[in-house]
Every structure is written in C-alpha cells, then in structure tokens.
Amino acid sequence: MQKKWWHGKVAYQIYPKSFMDGNGDGIGDLKGIISKLDYLKELGVDIIWLSPVYQSPFVDQGYDISDYYKIAEEFGTMEEFDLLLCEAGKRDLQIVMDLVINHCSDQHEWFQKALKEPEGEYADYFYFRRGKNGNPPSNYRSYFGGSAWEQVPGTDKYYLHMFAKEQPDLNWENPVVRQKLFEMINWWLDKGIAGFRIDAIINIKKHLDFPDFEADGPDGLCACTKMVESVDGVGEFLEELKENTFSRYDAFTVGEVFNMKEEALEEFVGEDGYFSSMFDFASHVLSEGKNGWYDAKDIEFKEWKQAVIDSQMNCQGKAYLSNIIENHDEPRGASRYLPDYARNPAGIKMLGTVNVLLRGIPFIYQGQEIGMTNCRMRDISEYDDLDTHNQYERALSAGLTKEEALEVCYKYSRDNARTPMQWNDEANAGFTKGIPWMRVNDNYKEVNVEAQRRDADSVLSYYKKLIALRKSEEWKEVFVYGEFCPLFEESEKVFAFSRILGEKKVMVLANFGRDAEIVALPSEIDKVLLGNRECIGDIKDTVSLEACEVLVFSLK
Numbered sequence: 001m002q003k004k005w006w007h008g009k010v011a012y013q014i015y016p017k018s019f020m021d022g023n024g025d026g027i028g029d030l031k032g033i034i035s036k037l038d039y040l041k042e043l044g045v046d047i048i049w050l051s052p053v054y055q056s057p058f059v060d061q062g063y064d065i066s067d068y069y070k071i072a073e074e075f076g077t078m079e080e081f082d083l084l085l086c087e088a089g090k091r092d093l094q095i096v097m098d099l100v101i102n103h104c105s106d107q108h109e110w111f112q113k114a115l116k117e118p119e120g121e122y123a124d125y126f127y128f129r130r131g132k133n134g135n136p137p138s139n140y141r142s143y144f145g146g147s148a149w150e151q152v153p154g155t156d157k158y159y160l161h162m163f164a165k166e167q168p169d170l171n172w173e174n175p176v177v178r179q180k181l182f183e184m185i186n187w188w189l190d191k192g193i194a195g196f197r198i199d200a201i202i203n204i205k206k207h208l209d210f211p212d213f214e215a216d217g218p219d220g221l222c223a224c225t226k227m228v229e230s231v232d233g234v235g236e237f238l239e240e241l242k243e244n245t246f247s248r249y250d251a252f253t254v255g256e257v258f259n260m261k262e263e264a265l266e267e268f269v270g271e272d273g274y275f276s277s278m279f280d281f282a283s284h285v286l287s288e289g290k291n292g293w294y295d296a297k298d299i300e301f302k303e304w305k306q307a308v309i310d311s312q313m314n315c316q317g318k319a320y321l322s323n324i325i326e327n328h329d330e331p332r333g334a335s336r337y338l339p340d341y342a343r344n345p346a347g348i349k350m351l352g353t354v355n356v357l358l359r360g361i362p363f364i365y366q367g368q369e370i371g372m373t374n375c376r377m378r379d380i381s382e383y384d385d386l387d388t389h390n391q392y393e394r395a396l397s398a399g400l401t402k403e404e405a406l407e408v409c410y411k412y413s414r415d416n417a418r419t420p421m422q423w424n425d426e427a428n429a430g431f432t433k434g435i436p437w438m439r440v441n442d443n444y445k446e447v448n449v450e451a452q453r454r455d456a457d458s459v460l461s462y463y464k465k466l467i468a469l470r471k472s473e474e475w476k477e478v479f480v481y482g483e484f485c486p487l488f489e490e491s492e493k494v495f496a497f498s499r500i501l502g503e504k505k506v507m508v509l510a511n512f513g514r515d516a517e518i519v520a521l522p523s524e525i526d527k528v529l530l531g532n533r534e535c536i537g538d539i540k541d542t543v544s545l546e547a548c549e550v551l552v553f554s555l556k
C-alpha cells in the first residue's frame with residue numbers, strides 16, 4: 001500500500017467537557033486542554049481528536065450543533081481555539097475535529113427557519129413528511145428510543161430524527177445542504193486542522209419511501225438501522241464529500257461506521273476509499289443486547305480475541321482500521337474486556353499492549369492511559385447521558401428492579417467514560433476548582449495522573465513505554481507496516497500474535513488466563529522489548545507467563 005502521512009501516528013481522544021477545566025466553572029474547556037498539551041506530548045501521541053466543541057445546547061453533549069462556525073461558550077472562544085491550534089502545532093501535535101453532519105441541533109438557524117415555514121425552502125434541509133392516518137410516516141425507533149419522527153408543530157407533518165428529537169436529520173438529497181456542509185468543512189480545514197472524525201456517517205442515506213419494517217421490540221417499532229441497511233447509494237454522497245473537501249487537503253479522516261455492508265470495506269477505507277480509516281467496532285458489538293443494555297451479555301475472552309483477529313485479518317493489505325479499547329460512547333475497557341481477576345494494573349497494561357500493537361492506528365481515550373474504570377452512581381439522577389436514561393427506562397419496562405436497572409447502567413452507560421479526568425488526588429481530582437458538572441469517580445485518590453507520573457511501574461509509565469516502542473526508529477516500520485499473524489488461535493487463555501516485516505519479527509504474548517501458562521516459542525528469541533513484570537525469567541524456547549503477564553519481544 002502507498003504510504004500515507006498518518007499511517008504511523010498514535011491518536012488520543014479528548015472529551016472536552018471532562019478533560020480539564022481552565023476557569024473554575026466546573027466544565028472542561030479549551031484553556032484546560034491547552035494547559036495539558038505538554039502532558040499529551042510526554043505521553044507520546046501525535047493526533048488529538050476533540051469531541052465536538054461547536055456551539056450547542058448540549059442535549060447530546062455537543063453532538064447537537066446549533067452553529068458549525070462557533071465555539072461553544074462553555075468551552076471558550078474562537079481565539080482560544082486558534083491558540084490551541086497554534087500551541088499544538090508548536091509541539092508537533094495535530095488537531096482532528098468531530099464532524100457531525102448527519103444531523104444538527106433543533107436550535108440551528110436552518111431548523112428554526114424550517115419550523116417557521118414548513119412549506120418553505122428550509123423545510124427541504126430536513127426530512128419533513130406527512131404522517132399516515134394520524135401516525136408518524138413510518139415505524140422507526142430512534143437510536144435513543146421512541147419514534148424517529150416528531151410532529152412539526154401546527155402541521156400534519158413530521159420531521160425525521162434518527163437520534164434525539166432535538167437532533168433533526170439533515171437532508172443530504174438537497175444539493176444546497178451538501179454545498180453548505182462542504183463549505184463549512186473546508187473553512188475548518190483552511191484553519192489548519194488535520195482532519196475529522198466523522199460521526200454516524202452511514203445514516204446520511206435514507207430510503208426515501210421510508211417503508212415500514214417488521215417490529216423488533218416490545219414498543220412495536222423497528223430499529224431505524226433497518227432502513228439504513230435497506231438502501232444503497234451512500235457511497236455517492238461520500239465520494240462527493242471527499243472530492244470536495246478532504247482530498248483537497250490530504251486530510252486524515254476516520255469514520256464512525258456501523259452497519260456497513262461487509263464487502264464495502266475497501267470502498268470505504270481502501271487505498272482510495274472515502275475515508276483514511278474507520279474505527280474497528282468488532283469488539284464493541286459483541287455485547288450488544290437485542291433489546292438494549294439490559295439484555296446485553298458479558299464479553300468472553302475467546303470470542304473477543306476471535307473478533308479482534310478476524311478484523312485484523314480482514315483488513316490486512318487492504319485498509320488501516322483505527323483500534324480502540326473505549327471511547328465516549330462506551331464503558332471503560334478496563335471494566336469490560338478484562339475478566340474480573342484481571343481488573344488490575346497488570347491486566348490493564350496487558351490489554352493496552354495487545355490493542356496498541358495491532359495493525360492500524362491506535363486511538364487512546366482520555367483516562368485509558370491511567371486505567372480509569374467504570375464509575376458507580378448512587379442513583380439514576382446522577383447520570384447525565386440521555387441514552388442512559390432511555391436504557392434505564394427500557395430496563396424497567398422489561399421488568400428489572402431499579403437496583404438491577406442501575407447495575408445495567410453501571411456496566412454500559414456512556415457516562416462511565418465521561419466522568420472527569422483524574423489529574424491528581426486533590427479535590428475533584430484536580431479537574432476543576434469549582435463544582436464538576438459530573439461526578440468524579442471515587443477511585444481518583446489511587447487512580448490519577450500525578451501519582452502515576454511519579455511511579456515508574458504505573459499504568460501511565462507503561463503506556464509511555466508502549467507508545468515509545470511503537471514509534472521507535474528500530475521497530476516502527478514493523479508495527480505500522482508489518483503483517484499481523486495470529487498465534488495459538490485455539491488457546492482459551494493466551495492472546496498472541498506476531499508482526500512481521502522482511503527480516504524483522506516481533507511477537508506479542510499475553511496471558512489472559514487465571515493461572516500461569518507455559519508457551520512454546522515458534523523460534524528463538526532475540527530480545528525482550530517490553531513487559532509488565534519486573535523480572536522476566538529465563539527464556540529459551542519456552543516462556544512461562546504469569547496471569548495477566550504480557551511480553552513483547554523480537555524473534556530471530
């Protein structure tokens with residue numbers, strides 16, 4: 001494959017509201033981010049993805065944008081954004097913005113104008129459709145529960161919202177809408193950002209007949225993804241998007257793509273794909289419940305390992321996926337992918353190693369590098385996220401008790417990843433001098449940046465070594481371009497693979513089992529590059545790995 005500037009990069013996701021508060025109002029902001037750029041540089045990352053910082057009423061925490069050209073007041077000003085770009089640039093860090101263009105906020109000027117004149121020009125920026133016999137135009141369930149259609153006040157029409165009712169879907173069939181979005185994208189690229197993470201993008205193509213589908217839940221509705229999967233033609237929009245924007249700037253783009261037709265991988269992210277990369281959600285979807293979080297299932301090691309291996313093999317030589325353990329929509333990986341006996345610093349380092357050394361682009365989510373975990377809330381009222389409230393209600397309707405429903409949220413809530421970043425052991429974990437907008441995880445006294453910085457054996461110190469190894473002169477080519485080869489695929493305990501490029505061969509060996517394991521090596525060991533145990537025993541043609549031990553070494 002042709003080499004691209006972003007192939008060897010390591011990315012870091014910031015959820016601005018919870019990263020660092022620079023002015024004491026309890027909300028993270030741009031000033032706070034600027035104050036932590038040195039920290040990120042020290043960690044070793046290259047690209048920073050900012051979850052949305054645009055003006056927004058924050059119904060869905062900034063994923064509902066009311067002005068694409070403005071910075072949310074809560075986060076600061078455009079001058080501060082420009083300063084962030086400049087300060088990042090000085091440190092050779094690049095900024096990637098979130099691009100939310102499937103929908104905007106109901107407070108956006110376009111939607112407000114559409115409401116005023118439901119037969120006018122702006123109504124055609126959205127999907128306004130007549131209902132059927134006093135019902136919505138179709139039986140779709142929005143991603144956040146309830147009908148995906150909301151009545152346009154004072155009319156017999158409804159507008160489509162695949163997400164919350166405050167997030168009306170933009171009509172991509174309207175060339176004026178596309179043109180305005182392209183202009184906006186280029187305006188940001190002209191500022192010097194390196195690219196975009198592209199939100200919920202598969203949803204932009206609708207089946208314009210909006211047919212009903214068979215109900216798939218107790219609410220009598222069907223998932224709106226059925227409609228998305230039933231229609232072709234998203235590629236034409238994506239090609240036009242790329243041609244008019246990203247490709248003119250050699251931008252790095254990473255798509256948030258669910259429900260893609262499997263055979264479309266190369267079309268989406270191949271050599272000449274619509275995007276540079278897209279997230280690998282193969283592990284994430286393993287726990288998806290049929291009716292929601294309440295019937296989601298725990299992830300077992302064997303199936304998780306297989307899912308990772310399958311997607312690595314599937315994109316080998318074709319595409320570079322972006323590998324994540326967690327993001328702002330997910331519970332913490334340390335509380336999800338590790339068996340209970342491995343939920344400790346050694347286990348967290350092991351999980352990180354396996355993920356960061358895969359083929360693709362590693363994305364680290366804020367707090368992952370210190371091993372932040374899910375956060376227990378005392379009551380449903382402590383959760384902010386709208387989807388958590390929706391899922392809680394669903395669980396109750398299915399007959400779970402309040403305690404059980406709360407436990408479901410503890411496992412799956414998006415707020416698990418949205419609690420404030422834990423900087424030190426002072427009040428509010430050093431995140432704010434005011435009252436934090438969301439509760440800080442109780443474990444901040446033990447789990448925080450400051451303590452881990454001083455401890456050479458901490459998760460944070462380990463992550464630094466891990467990233468440094470991936471980017472080292474000697475090994476970077478292997479980790480970026482080397483072939484991925486799974487090893488001991490049948491093992492119920494060991495996750496092992498090698499990365500091979502020409503003469504160079506590196507092996508990653510991790511013991512997810514409860515007990516020590518003895519593993520026979522395929523060839524003689526050259527040198528140990530990294531490990532999470534102090535003293536590594538004698539390695540010849542076999543290695544003895546303790547529970548939660550990971551070892552990275554080169555082979556002769």
Ligand code: TEU
Nearest residue numbers: 060063100143163199200258329387414
């Ligand atoms: O998520 C899109 C998405 O597909 C959701 O269904 C996701 O699975 C959701 O988190 C379920 O709880 C993106 C953003 O990442 C998310 O934060 C936004 O809420 C959503 O789009 C709407 O913009």
Ligand code: CA
Nearest residue numbers: 021023027029
């Ligand atoms: Ca603030």
